[in-house]
Structures are given as C-alpha cells and as structure tokens.
Amino acid sequence: MxxxxxxxxxxxxxxxxxxxxxxxxxxxxxxxxxxxxxxxxxxxxxxxxxxxxxxxxxxxxxxxxxxLLIDSVESVNIPPILNLNPFQLEIRSSPTKGRGVYATREIPRGSLVETSPVLLIPKDQYIRGVNESELRNYVFSWNWGPGGKGKNGDMVLALGLGSMFNHSRRPNVSYKLRPENLTIEYTTSSVIRTGEELCIYYGNVRFEGDDEQAEESDWTESGGDYNCSV
Ligand SMILES: C[S@@+](CC[C@H](N)C(=O)[O-])C[C@H]1O[C@@H](n2cnc3c(N)ncnc32)[C@H](O)[C@@H]1O
Structure with missing residues (x-):
C-alpha cells in the first residue's frame, strides 16, 4: 500500500x-x-x-x-557503516537511491565481495502479503530454488550486504544464486575504483533519475547465475 x-x-x-x-x-x-x-x-x-x-x-x-510505516529509502540519514567485510565495503547514503554499497579502495575484477545468506520466502507466503509490503523491494526471485527444480515462484531476502546493492543499467557486480547453501554470491565484473558504488542489475526496471541514455550492459541469466559484462 x-x-x-x-x-x-x-x-x-x-x-x-x-x-x-x-x-x-x-x-x-x-x-x-x-x-x-x-x-x-x-x-x-x-x-x-x-x-x-x-x-x-x-x-x-x-x-x-x-x-509497517518504516520507509527505508527515506530513513537513511545514518552515519556510514564501516568495515563490513574483508573488502572494507561501506554503506553510504545517496540523495536519490537511499543507502548503497561503496568501495573504500580499488577492488580487482572477479573478486567475491559478498556472500549473503538468504531467508527463503515460499511463494504462498509471498503472495499472501509480502508482495504488498516494503519487503517487495528487497527480495530476489529464487528461480532455481532449493533442489534446483527451476522456476517455482519462491522468493528470498538477502541478508548481510545483499539487500543493499542498488540497481544500475551498467552494473559492476554479478551475482549467483546458490541454492545448495542458501546464499547469493556477489562478484565484481569490472575493476572497482575507490569511492565507486557497487551496483547489480535488477532486471528491466527504471528508477527516477536513471540515465535514460545509458546503454545497458550485456546481461545473461542462466540457472540462477546473473552475469554482466561491462
Ligand atoms: C534492494 S533496495 C537497495 C537498498 C536501498 N537503497 C535502501 O536504502 O534500503 C532497492 C531499493 O533501492 C532503491 N534503488 C535501487 N536502485 C536505484 C536506482 N538506480 N535509482 C533510484 N533508486 C534505487 C529503490 O527504492 C529500490 O526499491
């Protein structure tokens, strides 16, 4: 609502x-x-x-x-949260996107920067109300659910940093769903510069202020593996 x-x-x-x-x-x-x-x-x-x-x-x-009145994107006047993982990624606020994940140093391409455990939300629970709550902005389709049975409508909430990655049409992070251990792995798809925001690709969505002209990265999805090449 x-x-x-x-x-x-x-x-x-x-x-x-x-x-x-x-x-x-x-x-x-x-x-x-x-x-x-x-x-x-x-x-x-x-x-x-x-x-x-x-x-x-x-x-x-x-x-x-x-x-449920907490509006996460607008309640972001928080101090930066520091040193969250071995790559010293930080969560910082941006005026248009809410919180996001930022690099504090250069990170090589192909680095596994985050492994987020996930909370599984079965399809029936999702359609009974989660999809009408703020959580709908934070869940991933668990298309290749536990057991690897293909698309079944289950969703997952990524814990850790996984829910903090913003969307970009030219993302610099790929992610892989790991049903075998209920995690999502996030790997850099280009060299990340100090101060740069780490973004993933949510799919074919647009947010206010997105660069309409920006050409979309090549994007492939296969078996729960979302890869971008920049
Ligand atoms: C998974 S959350 C990402 C973390 C979120 N920014 C926060 O502060 O909690 C997804 C939400 O972030 C915001 N967001 C993500 N990418 C964005 C973008 N490119 N432009 C504007 N808002 C964005 C939208 O409000 C979206 O519903």
Whole structure:
C-alpha cells in the first residue's frame, strides 16, 4: 500500500481511538491491553532509533500489515557503516537511491565481495502479503530454488550486504544464486575504483533519475547465475 494511504489509515484509526494499541511505536501495554505510554510517531526522513527497531521486530507478531510505516529509502540519514567485510565495503547514503554499497579502495575484477545468506520466502507466503509490503523491494526471485527444480515462484531476502546493492543499467557486480547453501554470491565484473558504488542489475526496471541514455550492459541469466559484462 502506498505510504499516503498507510498514513491515512493510521489517522483514521486515531480518530477511532484505537491507534496506539497496534501501532508499531507502542512499547508496552497494561493488563487491559491498553498502551502504558504513547510514543512519538516518526516523521518522514527521521532516523528510527535502534531501540524502536528491536521493539518493532519483537512485537511484529501483534502488528497489522498496514502499520509497517518504516520507509527505508527515506530513513537513511545514518552515519556510514564501516568495515563490513574483508573488502572494507561501506554503506553510504545517496540523495536519490537511499543507502548503497561503496568501495573504500580499488577492488580487482572477479573478486567475491559478498556472500549473503538468504531467508527463503515460499511463494504462498509471498503472495499472501509480502508482495504488498516494503519487503517487495528487497527480495530476489529464487528461480532455481532449493533442489534446483527451476522456476517455482519462491522468493528470498538477502541478508548481510545483499539487500543493499542498488540497481544500475551498467552494473559492476554479478551475482549467483546458490541454492545448495542458501546464499547469493556477489562478484565484481569490472575493476572497482575507490569511492565507486557497487551496483547489480535488477532486471528491466527504471528508477527516477536513471540515465535514460545509458546503454545497458550485456546481461545473461542462466540457472540462477546473473552475469554482466561491462
Ligand atoms: C534492494 S533496495 C537497495 C537498498 C536501498 N537503497 C535502501 O536504502 O534500503 C532497492 C531499493 O533501492 C532503491 N534503488 C535501487 N536502485 C536505484 C536506482 N538506480 N535509482 C533510484 N533508486 C534505487 C529503490 O527504492 C529500490 O526499491
């Protein structure tokens, strides 16, 4: 559901007097299941403190889908997250793409820069609601699912850095789905310069601000192996 509609629903609930019971910012409840204390709601673009995030995940069983109000791309005013792996990749914010993965030093072509464990989301769970949540922007088609049985509609969420790679029509990272150990491997397809962003290819998608003129890289997909040549 688009953010505006979600916001609207929240306000409507407030009018009805039942907002905080199920709002994700509610921290604790009394014995009558009413909130002990209401917390301030986040505004667009503000940072959500770690405490709230853990409360959010701890309580997500009580939440309705409509209450998922964290807008990850706009809540990115965070300090850089440093030294995440042997290549010293960093997550940095960009004004138009949200967070992204950046090199802090030159990385040779063909380097395995990240191995992300994945969380498998079976097709039925995906179509029962995940595809309407923010998670839909972070999942990969697990076309060659566990057992290598070919396209089955299952999806995966890449943990680690895997969910942080932005899209480019001329990506510098290829990735390979590894059903045998439930990972995705990300390998540089060109030399990466210091300060350069590492991007993958999401498929035939366009984002606002993308360079329309940029010629697409050659791209091949075979058996869960997404290769680009630049
Ligand atoms: C897998 S996430 C990548 C991490 C994300 N930037 C973040 O901050 O969480 C995919 C989302 O990033 C943004 N994104 C990725 N590539 C982009 C691009 N080339 N231009 C603009 N936004 C992009 C879009 O909002 C997309 O839904």
């Amino acid at each position: 688009p953010l505006k509609e979600k916001r609207k629903k929240w306000s409507r609930d407030e009018e009805l007097g039942n907002s905080t019971q199920q709002s994700w910012m509610t921290v604790s409840v009394n014995s009558d299941n009413r909130p002990e204390k209401e917390k301030e709601k986040p505004s667009r673009g503000t940072t959500v403190p770690r405490y709230y995030i853990s409360v959010f995940f701890g309580c997500c069983g009580f939440l309705r889908k409509d209450d």
